[in-house]
Amino acid sequence: MKLGVMSALFSQMKLDDALDYCQKVGLQAIELPAGAYPGDPWKLNGIAKDKKAVAELKKKVAARGMEIAGIAVHGNPVHPDKKISAPHVEAHRNAVLLAAELKTVVINFSGCPGGAPGDKCPNFVTCPWPDDFSKAADYQWNDVLIPFWSKENDFAKKHGVKIAFEAHPGMTLHNPEDIVRLRKAAGANLGANLDPSHFFWQGIDPVEAARFLGENKCIFHVHAKDCAIDPRNSRIIGNLDIKSYGDVKNRAWVFRTVGYGHGDDFWKPFISMLRLYDYDGVLSIEHEDSLMSLNEGFEKAVTYLKGIMLTQKTGAAWWF
Numbered sequence: 001m002k003l004g005v006m007s008a009l010f011s012q013m014k015l016d017d018a019l020d021y022c023q024k025v026g027l028q029a030i031e032l033p034a035g036a037y038p039g040d041p042w043k044l045n046g047i048a049k050d051k052k053a054v055a056e057l058k059k060k061v062a063a064r065g066m067e068i069a070g071i072a073v074h075g076n077p078v079h080p081d082k083k084i085s086a087p088h089v090e091a092h093r094n095a096v097l098l099a100a101e102l103k104t105v106v107i108n109f110s111g112c113p114g115g116a117p118g119d120k121c122p123n124f125v126t127c128p129w130p131d132d133f134s135k136a137a138d139y140q141w142n143d144v145l146i147p148f149w150s151k152e153n154d155f156a157k158k159h160g161v162k163i164a165f166e167a168h169p170g171m172t173l174h175n176p177e178d179i180v181r182l183r184k185a186a187g188a189n190l191g192a193n194l195d196p197s198h199f200f201w202q203g204i205d206p207v208e209a210a211r212f213l214g215e216n217k218c219i220f221h222v223h224a225k226d227c228a229i230d231p232r233n234s235r236i237i238g239n240l241d242i243k244s245y246g247d248v249k250n251r252a253w254v255f256r257t258v259g260y261g262h263g264d265d266f267w268k269p270f271i272s273m274l275r276l277y278d279y280d281g282v283l284s285i286e287h288e289d290s291l292m293s294l295n296e297g298f299e300k301a302v303t304y305l306k307g308i309m310l311t312q313k314t315g316a317a318w319w320f
Contacts (some may be wrong), residue, residue: 001068001274001279001280001281001282001311002069002282003027003028003029003282003283003305003306004027004029004030004031004066004069004282004283004284005022005027005030005286005287005298006031006033006038006072006223006283006285006286007022007030007031007032007093008033008038008072009039009286009287009294009298010040010041011033012041012173015041015042015300016060016292017033018030019066021062022064022066024303025065025298026117026141026302026306027066027302028060028065028066028067028282029066029068029069029282029284030066030068031071031072031107031221031282031284032044032070032071033072033073033077034071034073034094034095035073035075035087035088035091035092035095036073036074036075036087036088036089036091036092036108037075038072038074040091043125043221044057044071044098045090045091045094045095046094047098048094048097048098048100049097051089053054054101054102055234056143058102059191067104068102068104069105069166069281069284070099070105070107070164070221070268070284071095071106071231072108073088073092073094073095073107074104074160074166075088075091075108075109076088076111076122076171077089077108077111077148077152078107078111078113078134078144078145079112079122080113080119080120080122080149080269081120081121085111091105091157092108092152095108095313096155096285098104099161100159100160103284104161105161105162105163105221106161106162106163107164107166107193107221108163108164108166109165109166109168109173109280110145110172110178110182111145111148111167111171112124112140112170112171112172113140113144113145113172114141115132115135115139116136116139117143119294122170124169124171124172125137125140126211126240130167133212137277140172141156141172141185145154145172145173145182145186146182146186149187150252152186153186153187153188153190156189157187161189162189162221163189163190163191164192164193164220164221165182165193166193166195166223167179167195167198167199168195169198169202170185173241173301174198174202175199175202175204176192176204176209176212177212179192179213179218180212180213180216180218183216183218188218191213191219191220192213192218192219192220193220193221193222193223194199194206194209194211194213194219194221194222194223195223195225196223196226196227196270197225197226197286198227200227200229200262201227201229201253202239203239205206206266206270207266207270207273210273210277210279211273213277213279214273214276214277215277219274219277220281221281221284222279222281222282222284223286224258224283224284224285224301224305225258225282225286225288226256226258226259226260226261226262226313227253227254227255227256227261227262228253228254228260228261228262229253230252230253230254233250233252234252234253234285235249238252239253241253246290246292248290248291254288254289254290254291255288255289255290257287257289257297257298257300257301258285258300258301258305259304260291260292260300264308267304267305270306271283271308271309271310272310275310275314283297283309285301285302285305
């Protein structure tokens, strides 16, 4: 395994400075934002056609002893408002073309459509009743998501690229079962960006999620981000919490730097499960901890993960 970062974290820095910093702390990979919600701080959206620019990007990263672990364009390409969906679709397509040049993956959300034709806002369905919600879910899956992502699967396959979905509440795909459901319906170039932070507060065991996705041979990328549930607040309001992420004292849960939501009792079995199902890619740190500065939270995650990652190939079973 290799250690990397989802580098939207460094969007206020110049690319060269961000790469120098990553090299300094000992990273081996970087995940690059290129549009939609992560933004496009280094103007990568659309550069696939510019061979000179692509070659220069490769050179910059390789000069620091790193590799490009993915192109991040988390967005809502099926948003019912075309003013939002159109640029997200464009960013996704451009990311696939760039990923083809860089031999890497594209990381995205599934998106969330409206609940019926003519809707203006996404509708995140969380229960089957009243029946309106089941009808909305059927429309979202059968009329929007499967047709859209079937087309995008074919486009990605044509260019030799895999698409890794981050299962995120608020997006229709928000659990491992949904990822596999869409993969089976729309194509094998679709799979998972396994981010455990979104699973903890949903009551999903990320270790078992890794097993399930591994059994379905679709772990394409992994984010290293933690989550902490406040037991008092959670018991009062539950975990469906729409307060600001900055309102840490009153939220039921918050994102934390790796090791500050869960310790070795989670992270070591999680990494072991990834290895059990042959994931030997990048652990891409995503730092969104409201209690730590950018540098402190990121560097603590680097230090922690370096201590528990499995980096050498497995040896022979010498004990029998």
